Amino acid sequence: MTEDPFVAHRSLLFTVAYEMLGSAADAEDVLQESWLRWAEVDHAEVRDPRAYLVRTVTRQALNRLRSLARSREDYVGEWLPEPLLTSPDVAEDVELAESVSIAMLTVLETLGPVERAVFVLREVFDLPHGEIAEAVGRSAPAVRQIARRAREHVAARRPRMEVSRSEQQAVVERFLAALRTGRLQDLMEVMAPDVVLIADGGGLAAAALAPVHGAEVVATLLTRSDRSAFETTAVWLNGAPAARVESGGRPAAVSLVVENGRVTRIYATANPRKLTRLDELVELAR
Numbered sequence: 001m002t003e004d005p006f007v008a009h010r011s012l013l014f015t016v017a018y019e020m021l022g023s024a025a026d027a028e029d030v031l032q033e034s035w036l037r038w039a040e041v042d043h044a045e046v047r048d049p050r051a052y053l054v055r056t057v058t059r060q061a062l063n064r065l066r067s068l069a070r071s072r073e074d075y076v077g078e079w080l081p082e083p084l085l086t087s088p089d090v091a092e093d094v095e096l097a098e099s100v101s102i103a104m105l106t107v108l109e110t111l112g113p114v115e116r117a118v119f120v121l122r123e124v125f126d127l128p129h130g131e132i133a134e135a136v137g138r139s140a141p142a143v144r145q146i147a148r149r150a151r152e153h154v155a156a157r158r159p160r161m162e163v164s165r166s167e168q169q170a171v172v173e174r175f176l177a178a179l180r181t182g183r184l185q186d187l188m189e190v191m192a193p194d195v196v197l198i199a200d201g202g203g204l205a206a207a208a209l210a211p212v213h214g215a216e217v218v219a220t221l222l223t224r225s226d227r228s229a230f231e232t233t234a235v236w237l238n239g240a241p242a243a244r245v246e247s248g249g250r251p252a253a254v255s256l257v258v259e260n261g262r263v264t265r266i267y268a269t270a271n272p273r274k275l276t277r278l279d280e281l282v283e284l285a286r
Contacts, residue, residue, distance in 0.1 A: 005049035006038050011285035013057045019120045020061040022081035022105045024277055030060045058117055058135040065113040076203030081105035082274040083237045083253040084282040090239035091165050096286050097239030099124040102255040102267045103159045119150035159257045171258045172241040176232045187219040192262040202271030251275055
């Protein structure tokens with residue numbers, strides 16, 4: 001039997017939905033809704049199943065984004081994307097790894113729903129403008145304009161992450177070693193002077209409610225925890241070297257942006273509802 005196209009392209013469809021929503025849980029819901037619609041279609045009439053499924057998932061993700069807008073406005077503190085446990089292989093596709101990074105997904109949150117869909121489908125998945133137009137319900141010329149605006153918007157806000165995987169790993173290891181010691185000076189030396197810490201507790205875990213700026217302030221905050229009940233583990237999150245940190249039995253996922261051998265940005269997700277998949281490897285694809 002020929003494999004069902006939905007099953008064959010599931011990793012791709014999940015990646016599209018996740019990049020649009022920043023939430024694995026919501027992406028899975030979108031895939032379930034899309035599967036139900038796919039099951040009702042006469043598959044023999046579908047000329048290009050992959051394109052058809054991407055359009056279906058995009059439309060469902062747009063609906064979900066719009067319905068989530070209010071809840072994200074009312075979110076307690078900073079909202080960060082749900083981190084995913086990935087294999088090192090994801091980093092082999094540099095464009096995919098950058099597109100699913102916590103840093104990039106955070107920037108995509110500043111786009112409107114249609115702008116985000118157009119950016120993801122064009123810049124990440126390289127879909128033709130006409131195909132994107134069908135997915136988002138706009139004309140091809142309008143999609144070209146939206147794509148240009150979204151690209152400029154993202155370019156002005158995205159962190160520069162032009163470091164090799166080995167350099168990223170080395171800095172992450174240095175950061176974790178300093179974190180384990182709890183020594184203020186060790187942490188300050190591995191961070192850029194203007195480092196920014198963004199934490200997401202969602203009102204369910206202790207976390208700074210606004211971004212924290214400056215190496216000394218960030219280092220002081222990070223060294224407050226009791227080191228007798230402190231554990232750090234190097235992992236791969238969203239296609240990059242990162243860490244799982246546990247303090248007093250409370251876990252967090254930590255992703256870092258590295259520039260010139262130092263940490264410039266720290267994303268710490270402590271909201272327990274966003275940490276349910278850290279023991280389950282997620283397959284991402286383009």
